[in-house]
Amino acid sequence: MAQPSLSQHVLSLERELGVKLLERSPRGVSLTASGEVLLSHAQRITDALEVAVEAVRQSGSEPMGEVTFGLPSSVSMVLSVPLAETVRLELPKVRLRAIEAMSGFIQTWLEDQSIDLGLLYDISSVRHLHHTKLMTEELCFFSAPDAWPFDTPPGTEVRLADLAEIDLILPSQHHGLRTMIDRFTRSSGVALTVGTEMDALSQIKIMVSRGSAFTILAPAAAQDFLERGELVMAPIIEPKMVRPIYLVRNPAKPVTKASRELERTTMLVIRDLVDRGIWRADDAVLDAATGA
Template structure:
């Protein structure tokens, strides 16, 4: 007999995997926890495999569970698109949209985006997850999120990137020198970072890769590096005098205005990075996802034009890469 797994069970399974807990998933789904556990047991019996690894710390998918999770997200997304097609394409956007943002972007975009989304699309539930850009890219590849913002374009066939803006990066340091004099005021050549204690994201993340590529191009050796994958903590360590960092100017505006940090323009030409809104291209998108994607693009443009985000808008129009 062929295994039978229905869409409701798939929705329950995805919720458990995302919450990492039966109790949290039960609250999210508004059903009793014993009923939820029974659905999973029935799925495991029907499929003949263990789907979840249970421990005192919670639950996580097994290898078979990860495979099911990837397919379940695609199937549930396709079903939502099918419902919209039956109801008509011009219905009000409705449903859940999962959006992944790097920390430096989240602090600028998250509040205005959620505020405007609630005003325009009250039936859309926008869930924002914050992580370093490398994790956001992994989430997009695995189907864990519907949209993401990345600092660099993507080469994956299953993803499309829409370039929105370009922003300058700067060398960031404490107000008081750390044991030796600060670099001189004004623009610095990139070679000035050689020998400095740098606090940077871990290798493999977009910003770190960008910095290391520039260092390799100019034959600059990054000698002392502290790896830290939280932008807020990077700024605190710099403020405390433990080292220097390289971050976008917009991400440290508040600290600069408060006189807590010092910055220098870096590189000739100045070191910059692009920002892209990224979405899947290998599966249909719901009206809700399309609406939030367009709203994110519009909000980013508005932040730059209003002077809130110190960046340059790119002239890509609606082109996708």
């Protein structure tokens, strides 16, 4: 719209409402308090219209559109490829945008509605968001096969207290995995020695496979190295270290048919990975989530 025409519309609106909407000065134009109120309402109306348009589009028989999904790194390593392949085959009009990130970022994106879905380990600060518990997975100790640090056969279960005696490489405290590990060690009165912090799980696995350090990971995050025999895994006991995994969405963000179908497909893909032993998990929880 041309500037003179826009100005006339604003003046006409001001006369109709009986208030000034814009403060005009030699330095430019700014909103008055009344203008701010009108803008806020106008934005809500525009947002509602966009939701209505999307709802009409989604009312057809086939799901379509983009769905953004935040995945923690250790989950992305085992889930992202089979999920993307399944979506391409079964939901051809749905465009999956999978974003690998640390849990803290995923939580923020869920809060500000930047993503449709996210997987989180810790929901203590986001219980107001809609969440479904999918499973509980065990955290294990990892070493290079020829660098096993204990006087036991490689792969023998390890007490948490024994890990205080060795040099570990772990993600930083901004990482969901580290948060979970620190919570277990604090409650058990164990002080770990973390010689190196690295937020790239792929690099952590390489360092451990070279015998340079040891680490604690979920088995799914190291499946590739385990299959190649480059790492050996041992259960941690006294206590056993486990973490839940939740599928989370913000109820304030409109739910599309595409996002509902992706949620359902995610559960089915995880169910398949668990059944095939690729993802070691407490599948009783997942049974309830999938209706199996």
